Amino acid sequence: MVFAPDTETSLTDVAALVNSADPEQLVDVAALDEFCAKQRWTGSRTHDEAELAAVRRLRPQLRRLWDTDEDGAVQIVNELLRRARALPQLVRHDEWDYHLHATSPEAPLATRMAVEAAMAFVDVIRSGALDRLFVCAAPDCSNVGIDLSRNRSKRFCDAGCGNRMAVAAYRARRSGR
Numbered sequence: 617m618v619f620a621p622d623t624e625t626s627l628t629d630v631a632a633l634v635n636s637a638d639p640e641q642l643v644d645v646a647a648l649d650e651f652c653a654k655q656r657w658t659g660s661r662t663h664d665e666a667e668l669a670a671v672r673r674l675r676p677q678l679r680r681l682w683d684t685d686e687d688g689a690v691q692i693v694n695e696l697l698r699r700a701r702a703l704p705q706l707v708r709h710d711e712w713d714y715h716l717h718a719t720s721p722e723a724p725l726a727t728r729m730a731v732e733a734a735m736a737f738v739d740v741i742r743s744g745a746l747d748r749l750f751v752c753a754a755p756d757c758s759n760v761g762i763d764l765s766r767n768r769s770k771r772f773c774d775a776g777c778g779n780r781m782a783v784a785a786y787r788a789r790r791s792g793r
């Protein structure tokens with residue numbers, strides 16, 4: 617394990633949220649419900665267009681974390697925490713042991729998503745591990761990811777690009793190209 621378990625879960629969640637933008641997966645409120653169920657987002661929900669719009673608006677802000685340097689990332693993280701008036705508290709709920717929450721379960725979904733992302737990046741930045749962020753190496757894919765492997769060997773996103781590229785390379789070899 618590279619980071620604390622809740623940080624690793626959060627980082628995977630952030631990448632999934634960012635990658636839901638292109639192609640657009642959060643096409644309507646029902647799609648957001650499905651996304652939240654899959655990512656196990658609990659807490660208060662409004663299930664309306666405003667909530668969906670707020671989540672969609674958050675994605676490009678989080679995407680910038682992959683495109684900036686350390687000082688830039690610090691600025692984004694601090695801004696997200698400040699805007700949400702984040703207050704870190706250790707909590708234990710459902711099947712999860714003690715981990716950090718910095719918003720209340722009643723806070724809007726997009727706020728909770730923003731703060732969870734920010735708190736995870738606090739860990740990454742403090743560990744000097746921003747170089748674990750990557751953009752998928754497949755030429756036709758712009759998904760982002762975070763390499764949580766010990767030997768830092770991950771180059772492709774979780775959407776199956778690694779397999780896809782391996783198959784393409786194999787076919788190219790077979791056809792003598």
Ligand SMILES: [Zn+2]
Pocket residue numbers: 707709712715717
């Ligand atoms: Zn929790």
Ligand SMILES: [Zn+2]
Pocket residue numbers: 752753754757758759772773774775776777
């Ligand atoms: Zn990819």
